[in-house]
Amino acid sequence: MAVKLHRCPLMWVKMGAHPCHNVQKALDAAGIEYEVVKHPFLPRSKRTDLIARTGQNMLPAIELEDGTLVRRESKELVAMIRAGEIRNQTAAT
Ligand SMILES: N[C@@H](CCC(=O)N[C@@H](CS)C(=O)NCC(=O)O)C(=O)O
Numbered sequence: 001m002a003v004k005l006h007r008c009p010l011m012w013v014k015m016g017a018h019p020c021h022n023v024q025k026a027l028d029a030a031g032i033e034y035e036v037v038k039h040p041f042l043p044r045s046k047r048t049d050l051i052a053r054t055g056q057n058m059l060p061a062i063e064l065e066d067g068t069l070v071r072r073e074s075k076e077l078v079a080m081i082r083a084g085e086i087r088n089q090t091a092a093t
Pocket of ligand 1: 008019020041073075
């Protein structure tokens with residue numbers, strides 16, 4: 001099972017200030033396979049699964065293969081990806 005990128009639905013917004021895009025771009029650059037899970041953009045209260053699992057309503061978040069949903073500032077997620085802290089276990093063999 002691949003990691004999952006939980007993100008907003010604005011896939012077409014690819015500018016540098018877009019947090020979800022930046023994390024997706026970092027996953028691509030690192031060659032990490034992932035599935036995209038889109039959540040509603042607004043209102044944030046509609047992100048019920050995200051809220052239930054992380055206790056907050058902001059995106060992006062990365063779901064590890066063990067099911068842990070990691071929500072950090074997008075810059076931190078990018079740093080974790082670049083540091084090799086987020087990996088696709090099944091693809092690593
Ligand atoms: N500082 C946060 C910003 C995250 C952010 O703005 N995420 C957007 C989706 S790309 C969002 O959830 N927007 C809804 C809102 O701001 O109400 C980060 O970099 O992670």
